[in-house]
């Protein structure tokens with residue numbers, strides 16, 4: 001599934017939050033939305049997902065205008081949003097319309113991919129943060145969406161779990177080749193996962209740069225080309241360029 005974002009703007013109570021943003025996500029591509037806090041990344045993702053319809057401009061899916069949610073788009077949030085009274089497998093099946101037998105078969109296949117086969121009978125309170133987020137990812141995948149939209153999916157997790165789940169995303173991609181849009185603050189995460197990074201800047205947020213990443217995955221973190229892209233991104237975001245405090249010049 002390809003996505004075309006055309007001249008999308010969003011105003012909240014007379015205040016422009018994102019301004020005239022256009023970009024395309026090709027079929028099977030993993031695109032990262034990066035930018036400093038408040039530049040409108042989540043607002044843009046909500047417009048793409050159809051959870052928000054109050055924007056100006058157009059979102060197209062495979063070239064056709066879309067406004068509103070679609071079962072072809074799976075959304076994953078920062079927090080897993082599981083139902084505490086349901087087991088892992090019942091959380092994954094929630095919303096499926098088939099027979100219990102069919103649903104469980106589908107859910108078990110996905111739970112295997114996300115590494116939770118041994119935990120299907122656990123309840124959310126018995127899971128670690130990483131396992132809960134894996135369950136949320138399995139729930140999004142079970143309807144076989146061709147596109148996944150992820151809003152800072154790993155930012156609440158510890159560094160080690162985050163790396164494990166980033167590897168899992170690459171495995172998922174190998175299995176299903178979904179189109180993905182990932183909102184992240186984490187430049188290393190974007191460098192590990194994305195084929196392209198869209199950088200937003202300012203308030204209201206505007207599209208600043210589109211950076212292609214052609215290195216094969218899984219990527220070598222020590223790769224010099226990747227290091228160059230990282231400094232290009234840091235420079236775009238104006239991180240590390242200014243001293244945090246102005247230098248005090250003392251008189252002799």
Ligand SMILES: Nc1ncnc2c1ncn2[C@@H]1O[C@H](COP(=O)(O)OP(=O)(O)OP(=O)(O)O)[C@@H](O)[C@H]1O
Nearest residue numbers: 012013017035036037038039040041042043044185
């Ligand atoms: N429902 C809303 N009502 C009013 N203002 C909103 C709403 N949603 C977002 N905004 C405003 O729009 C701007 C962009 O917010 P958004 O959450 O999209 O930014 P972001 O880049 O995702 O930020 P962060 O990285 O901190 O999550 C902010 O100024 C925010 O206050």
